Amino acid sequence: MADFSGSDLTCLRGERLVFGGLSFSAKSGDAVMLRGRNGAGKSSLLRLMAGLVAPRSGDLRWNGENIAEDRTAHHARTHYLGHQDAIKPVLTVRDNLRLWGQLRGVRDLEPAIDRALTALQIHHLARVTGRYLSSGQKRRTALARVLIGQSDLWLLDEPTVGLDRESCAELAQLITEFRGRGGIVVYSTHIDLDVENPTILDLDDFAIPMVEWLAEQDDLEDMAPAKRAASSQEAAQ
């Protein structure tokens, strides 16, 4: 039973405070749906969860262990799908996928690629080079990557972009299967993806104005010595 949680996360992008004080928790089989207006920090949160960016404050824990302590282990259990499909125009779909399987050390890689391609119904495209794919087909190839190799956590950033209605239904089906195997899915989407009772995390709730946050930081610094004194007193008692 895996457990993925974040507490009191603050994300700073450049000079802008994206969100603050965000906490969440998910267990094996859970799906978390990220909602929020454009720029609310859905992508930023997924990048934090992937370990691509470090949070300004707060921490992310997998089974109670901070993900920053063992990044390799976190990367091995996580599949991240970003905005970009990372498909090389001169390589075939199969060659494109092979690299990611090899990097994960997947055994019996070719059958695994076949299964992933079949699951996304793009098996007929296996020998087509990236440049001839439509944007929906590219997205499906990127999704096929997520199916290759063991993982416990899927982080999907707008997975439905470019997908038609049927593909969205298939994606929902894949997510359900993955949850059935005990996986955790965190995803952001603008359309309704037919996922069973996801936990909804609305990022608009965690938007805080910069001024307020800065003031709070000052307070914390002022308070810090007093707090420390108080806690050491408690410890003494």
Place this chain on the structure above:
Amino acid sequence: MNGFLAILQRDLRLALRQGADSVMVVAFFIVTTTLFPFGVGPEVNILARIASGVIWVSALLAAMLSLERVFQADYEDGTLELLTLSPVSLELLILGKVLAHWLTTGLPLIIAAPLMAVMLNMDQDGFVTLMVAMLLGTPALSLIGAIGAALILGARRGGVLVSLLVLPLYIPVLIFGAGAVEAALLGISATAQLQIMAAILLLALAAAPFATAHAVRQAME
């Protein structure tokens, strides 16, 4: 190790399919070297005197020409992001990419160099030393260049910036590379220069992957 081979294989396959990069680097090297006889005149003694320097400077410029592309394409299409997130250490993957870069740009330069030496009327006593020096020098150029290539990710006009960042760091390779050939031409042993070049290569091999990985992670922020 599998990750290292996987990325090496993919980069070589990409280079093979796209092809143009290697050819362009060698063509640039040949054209630049050819400009010198036009500039300084066809006096064979003068050309023989400056040959080693000209070949090295042209090789530096040619190697630099391809640097911008080392990470740029992967950065733009999101591949670099996924490489950072793969369970294989980023340093190892970068080493694989640098080796692929050297095989597709450094190695062709070494093969083309003796031809240019003949054109510049260099004495043939210097040929072997020239090739050995380039064998030690060009991998160091790729390694050092990778740091610059990673630092410019996300910057506008990256190509110009990378030359400003990297060319000063190439100076030691230039000095000892040209020095080794000079020594061989004078009939003295070039061992000292070659040993220093080997030392530069080892230092770059030890430090550059870490510096580059750090710069790449910085670019992901």
